[in-house]
Amino acid sequence: MTEMAPRGPAILFEDVSLTLGRTTILSDVSLRVQAGRIHGLIGPNGGGKSSLIRCLLGRAPHGGRIGIEWPAKAGIVGYVPQALDFDRGLPMTVMDFMAAIVTSRPAFLSPKASTKQVILGALAQVGMQDRAYRRMGALSGGERQRVMLAQALMPAPDLVVLDEPMAALDREGAAVFEQVILDLRRKGVTIFWVEHDLDAVRRLADEVTGLSRTVLFGGSPDHVLTSEQVLNLFSHRAGALS
Amino acid sequence: MTGGFEAFRQWLQALAAGGYLPPSLGYGFAVNALLAGLIAGPMLGFLGTLVVVKRHAFFSEAVGHAALTGVAIGILAGEPYTSPYGSLFGYCLIFGFALNYLRHRTGLSPDTLIGVFLSMSLALGASVLLVLAGRINVHILENVLFGSILTVSGTDITILAIIGLIVVTMTAVFFNRFMLASFNPMLASVRGIPVKVLDYAFVILVTIVTVACVKIIGAVLVGALLVIPAAGARIVSKSLKGFVALSTGFALVATIAGILVPMETDLPVPSGAAIILAAGCLFIACAVLRTLIPSMRGESQ
Numbered sequence: 092m093t094e095m096a097p098r099g100p101a102i103l104f105e106d107v108s109l110t111l112g113r114t115t116i117l118s119d120v121s122l123r124v125q126a127g128r129i130h131g132l133i134g135p136n137g138g139g140k141s142s143l144i145r146c147l148l149g150r151a152p153h154g155g156r157i158g159i160e161w162p163a164k165a166g167i168v169g170y171v172p173q174a175l176d177f178d179r180g181l182p183m184t185v186m187d188f189m190a191a192i193v194t195s196r197p198a199f200l201s202p203k204a205s206t207k208q209v210i211l212g213a214l215a216q217v218g219m220q221d222r223a224y225r226r227m228g229a230l231s232g233g234e235r236q237r238v239m240l241a242q243a244l245m246p247a248p249d250l251v252v253l254d255e256p257m258a259a260l261d262r263e264g265a266a267v268f269e270q271v272i273l274d275l276r277r278k279g280v281t282i283f284w285v286e287h288d289l290d291a292v293r294r295l296a297d298e299v300t301g302l303s304r305t306v307l308f309g310g311s312p313d314h315v316l317t318s319e320q321v322l323n324l325f326s327h328r329a330g331a332l333s
Numbered sequence: 334m335t336g337g338f339e340a341f342r343q344w345l346q347a348l349a350a351g352g353y354l355p356p357s358l359g360y361g362f363a364v365n366a367l368l369a370g371l372i373a374g375p376m377l378g379f380l381g382t383l384v385v386v387k388r389h390a391f392f393s394e395a396v397g398h399a400a401l402t403g404v405a406i407g408i409l410a411g412e413p414y415t416s417p418y419g420s421l422f423g424y425c426l427i428f429g430f431a432l433n434y435l436r437h438r439t440g441l442s443p444d445t446l447i448g449v450f451l452s453m454s455l456a457l458g459a460s461v462l463l464v465l466a467g468r469i470n471v472h473i474l475e476n477v478l479f480g481s482i483l484t485v486s487g488t489d490i491t492i493l494a495i496i497g498l499i500v501v502t503m504t505a506v507f508f509n510r511f512m513l514a515s516f517n518p519m520l521a522s523v524r525g526i527p528v529k530v531l532d533y534a535f536v537i538l539v540t541i542v543t544v545a546c547v548k549i550i551g552a553v554l555v556g557a558l559l560v561i562p563a564a565g566a567r568i569v570s571k572s573l574k575g576f577v578a579l580s581t582g583f584a585l586v587a588t589i590a591g592i593l594v595p596m597e598t599d600l601p602v603p604s605g606a607a608i609i610l611a612a613g614c615l616f617i618a619c620a621v622l623r624t625l626i627p628s629m630r631g632e633s634q
Contacts, residue, residue, distance in 0.1 A: 150519050170523040175516045178388060182570035191509035192524065198509050199382075199577035226571070252523075 097127025097162060099249045099281025102147065106155035109142055116142045117153070118305045124298070126162065127279040129272060131286055131296035131312070135325050138303040140285045141173070144254055147283070159250070166249030171239050171256045179228035185238055186210060186223045192242045213241040216274075218267050232259030240271060251275060253284040257291060269295060289316060303327040338487055342368070357596035366482030366604060368490050369549045370588035373542075374608075376497045377555070378584025380504050380542055381563035382577050387515040387535070390560040391444055392432065395451045396539050397556025399428040402458030404477050404552055409461055414473045415484050421552065422544045428454060429536035437529075480551030480605025482592055489548055496545040500538055511535060549592075551605030558584055561612040565619035569629055587612035 102124040109117040117139045124130040134140050145151040148170065159165075177183075183198075189210040191198035202210065214220045217237040222230065230238065236259045243251055251272070257265055272282055272295060286292050292299055293312045300309040301324040308315045308324070342364045349358035357363045384393045403424030407417025432450050436443055465471060476484055504511075514521040514528045521528050539559070546555045566579035591608025594600070600607070623629045 145519065148519055148523055150522055168523055170520055172517045172520050175520075177516045178386070180567065181386060182567060182572055182576045183386075184572050187573040191512055195506070195509060197505050198512065199573040201574065224572075 095127075095277065095279040097281065098166065098279040099127050100159045100161040100166065101126040102250075102281070102283065103158040103160065104143070104147075104155070105158070107143070107146055107157060108154040109139070109146060109151055110154075115304065117146070120155070120302065120306055122300050122306055122309055124281060124283050126160070126281055127276065128297040129276055129282040129284060129295055131284050131292040131299040132302055133286060133289065133292060133299060133324070134302040134307075135327065138327075140302055141254055143302065144252055144283075144285060147252065161249075167246055169243030169248030169251040171236075171243045171251070171253045173254045173256075173258065175227075175235070175239070177227065181226075181228060183227050184224050185214070185219065185227055185230070188227050188238065189213070189223075189242060189245070193245045209245060213244045214238070216244055216271060217241045218263070233261045233264040236260055237264055237267060240268060244271070247278075248275070248280060250281045250283070253282065253286075255285050255287060257286060257288050265291070289321065292316070338368075338490065342487075355593055355597055357593065362483055362485070363592075363596055365485040365487065365490060366549060366592050367589065369485045369493055370592045370604075370608070371585070372490070372493045372497045373546045373549050374558070374584040374586075374588030375581045376500055377542060377546065377550075377558040378562040378566075378581040379501055379577065380538060381559040381561075381584065382566070382573075382580045383504060383508065383511050383535070384539070384559050385563040385567055385580075386512050389535070389539075390564070391447050392429075393539050393559045394556040395432070395447045395454075396425050396429050396536075397543055397553060397559075398451055399425050399454045400543055400547065400552030400555070401478060402454050402461065403428075404474060404547075405458050405461035405465060408465055408469065408474070414469065415476065416489075416548070417477070418544060418547075421547060422540060425540040425543055426537065429540055430533065433532055433536055475603065476551075477547060478551050478553045479603040480547075480549050480554060480608070482549070482596070482604045485548050493545050496541055500542055500545075503534070503538060507531065507534070549588075549604060550608055551603065554605040554609045557609045558587070558612060561609065561616050562587060565612075565616040568623050569619045583612065583615045587615055 104120050104122050107117055107120040120143060132140050132143065142151060146153040147157055187198045190202040190206060193210060194202060194206050196202065211220050211223060214223055217240050219234065219237050219241060222234060227235065236256060240256060257268055260268055275282060293316055296312050298310065299312045299315060301307040301320065303324055307327060308320050342361060345354065345364045346359055346361065348354045349356055358367065384390055400421055403421040404417050406424055407420030408414060410420060412420055428450065432446060436446055439446065462471060510526045511531055513524065514526055514531050518528045543555050550558055562583035563580040565583050566576050570576040570579055588608050590611040592604055595602045595607045
């Protein structure tokens with residue numbers, strides 16, 4: 092199967108730092124995400140992975156520079172968060188939620204037939220089309236995570252940012268997820284992926300960065316994910332840097 | 334607009350005189366109250382769905398209760414007893430904005446922060462009322478605090494209609510964005526939604542409806558009509574469509590019942606209290622229905 096030329100951007104982090112109050116969350120983080128590649132970001136809890144994503148998406152007041160180098164004009168960014176903070180008893184179906192994401196027509200009105208087709212298409216990509224009219228709160232954590240992945244596919248993205256998308260997935264969900272991100276890469280989409288499952292990163296990522304407040308290593312998973320490096324990363328105390 | 338309204342009111346009064354409508358609608362003030370209720374009820378029920386979606390029930394109640402202090406300050410500053418709109422709007426807006434501002438900066442959970450603000454506001458209100466007690470008959474304030482059907486004028490209805498149009502339009506147009514911003518601010522932001530602006534816009538919407546509904550429902554009870562119909566609708570609905578339709582419908586029914594029943598039965602109950610009690614009955618009916626009918630409990634988790 093041939094890969095298309097990258098339509099996604101390269102991302103350059105240069106000396107990115109983030110301090111909240113007196114706590115240093117990120118310090119001198121520099122790395123490059125190649126266009127059209129899957130770039131895994133791993134590290135211990137509290138190591139700053141999600142914070143780096145917040146910086147990338149403009150939601151944290153960081154120092155340093157983050158440059159998104161689009162091939163032509165700025166494209167579409169899809170984002171898959173770790174979780175949604177909503178009332179589980181809310182009478183909101185998967186279709187309602189997806190309609191709220193993809194259109195400005197109020198979600199309490201039935202979506203237009205064309206919108207419905209787009210939504211069902213995105214849900215089909217993650218194997219959730221038969222759950223379209225279930226309540227969001229009645230889905231399992233893994234099913235909800237698949238819906239979150241589906242929303243990032245509407246409209247077709249050029250850059251996808253994933254924040255631990257596999258945390259709640261069962262085996263079937265994980266297989267669907269892997270298929271979707273490999274399809275995206277084939278289309279030339281850039282994928283920046285925070286993940287805790289090192290085996291999945293080894294299988295899928297083209298590049299991986301180990302982050303614990305600062306970058307500890309980076310490169311091809313085959314080369315850098317050695318037992319020694321991983322042990323060092325997860326036993327690294329970010330505070331020891333100061 | 335006022336001429337058309339007058340003609341409409343006289344037409345309703347003629348229908349009541351002819352026995353086609355409840356006899357209490359033969360009075361002009363009763364028709365005014367009913368028209369105000371027909372606008373205020375659905376507006377509150379509709380906006381209330383967002384209050385429940387955003388889990389802002391306590392916040393809306395707090396803004397309503399802040400109105401007590403707003404009214405007291407207004408009268409102290411020389412505004413009319415029956416319509417201290419300026420201070421009511423100003424104080425509620427400051428209260429809501431300050432709460433929202435500090436929520437993002439203190440790291441306190443919203444309920445703790447609202448608890449602090451509400452207590453402080455009530456203490457201030459009680460102090461000002463004590464000062465006022467020496468100057469005016471504070472029982473006059475009951476109309477503003479708990480609603481009265483006697484005080485609604487044609488101008489009030491016109492203002493209410495304009496505000497109703499603005500609030501309903503804003504709520505409908507930004508419904509999806511308000512909802513997504515509360516579910517996950519970062520996802521909303523990636524989707525181009527101005528999360529912070531919407532946070533403050535919501536405070537303004539709640540404040541505007543609180544002020545607009547003060548005559549018919551009362552400053553203290555208006556927050557309840559933002560919460561109770563939507564809470565009832567939430568527990569028996571299966572989709573957003575049903576949720577919004579039922580909430581709006583419940584608020585409409587409660588408002589009409591709360592205005593007409595006391596008049597028809599000569600009950601000496603303020604309209605605001607009667608409206609909230611009617612809404613409460615609907616909520617209890619929903620809760621009982623959900624308990625009795627298994628299919629209403631939704632799908633298993």
